[in-house]
Amino acid sequence: MDSQIKRRQLMQWTTGLVAASGLMGLQPRAFGSRAHARTDDDVPETPADTKHIAMLLYPSFTALDLIGPHTTFSGLPGVQVHLVHKSLDPVPTDAGYSIVPTATYADVPDELEVLFVPGGTAGTLAAMEDEEVLYFLRGKACRARRVTSVCTGSLILGAAGLLDGYRATSHWSVRHLLPIFGAEAVNERYVVDRNRCTGGGVTSGIDFGLHIVADIAGNDVAQLRQLGIEYAPEPPFDSGTPESAPASVLETAKRVMGAFTEQAQIVSERAAAR
């Protein structure tokens, strides 16, 4: 690509990023998001070539599963991110606070750049058996350019029948359950197979998000995003995977997670049998 064009494009993206982040004193709602109260006046004009990203909210989802990638997506020029729920009521996360959706199922366009599902624990198992959730996902997935998840969100994709025949990953505690849905379980930070992209546990969503941004907008924009969020991790311990964690920590974690893993297997088998 001609370097001047490339530079101009990069500037366009970055100017948008900064504007969207509120740096120019502009309010978030000016960028197509709606805060909490909605009136017809609040609905912004959306250009026809806008790319839409739909991120599912459901009760007790893990906030960071969603907010990691959301931070990498939000404010991308020409991209509108929807936080989607059945209603616009605040949705409780598994961390004790609520996040306000920006769209209902009915608000989401059919042509999606990214369809995204976060994980969780008990709330995720409930979502796997929620016909409204599964119906929404199946309906949007068939025309979405990318069907994606982070953490145990892949179990919901699986329950919706959307991982059959795909390589995929999940949180380490349930990754081995993916074959119940016809998927091949892969131990990688995030796994791309055709238009499916599934991330590992919770914090993988940041790596996943930067990958998706690069895929949509190019490496330069993803690198600019990475610099903006100063993503140069320095974990104070080396305990982020079952392979690296101290044996005693892993043993405790497995014991504590055991009940969830068992429940997840029961629910997965029930969902796959439907």
Next chain:
Amino acid sequence: MDSQIKRRQLMQWTTGLVAASGLMGLQPRAFGSRAHARTDDDVPETPADTKHIAMLLYPSFTALDLIGPHTTFSGLPGVQVHLVHKSLDPVPTDAGYSIVPTATYADVPDELEVLFVPGGTAGTLAAMEDEEVLYFLRGKACRARRVTSVCTGSLILGAAGLLDGYRATSHWSVRHLLPIFGAEAVNERYVVDRNRCTGGGVTSGIDFGLHIVADIAGNDVAQLRQLGIEYAPEPPFDSGTPESAPASVLETAKRVMGAFTEQAQIVSERAAAR
């Protein structure tokens, strides 16, 4: 420590972690958080030895600055995390959605284990000149065990006069402004100086959070947390700091951030002169 006691303590912590994460089917509000509507019936009994963490919300704060560390704190047994705002109305983040506070300034106890301030851009500059915010922070900081921030949140601590004589850090775009508040600017992922702990940009909050968890609850618990959130980062690019980013990306970022950096300097000097 006797290994059996240590093991029992670890089990207590982890059981609490799992329960709090909703794994046992318990609702978040059972753990001292309040969702959106509040009545007197909702206020849970809090044991006298509960440790309180207060995390400040203000309009247009950067969500991930707060949700990174919040994820590492939430559900720690014996710890109650408050998301604090002037009112209980949803607070818009700089990513276009709102988060619902769990406490007002008046609800927060005086004895805090951690006082925490997230960063942002335009919203942060406004908070630096908001006397109500500064009054709240000064009032709580004098008795808090740890006074902390992530990203440009350190500018708010500085504006409140809480970093004078301390080593501290901030987002790379404004770190050099810290001496305006009498602080020594340090280029590290997070900086501990006596009871101040300040993190760098946005994602540093996860590293910061695990450090604080280790400080409060021990290395085992922090490592268990790290395994729970699968924090074994694999950034798809090496562009997370000015030192590592490609020159063209850094140049663009500096140009785009220039207006914010300039505004931040003006506001910092004005705040320091008060």
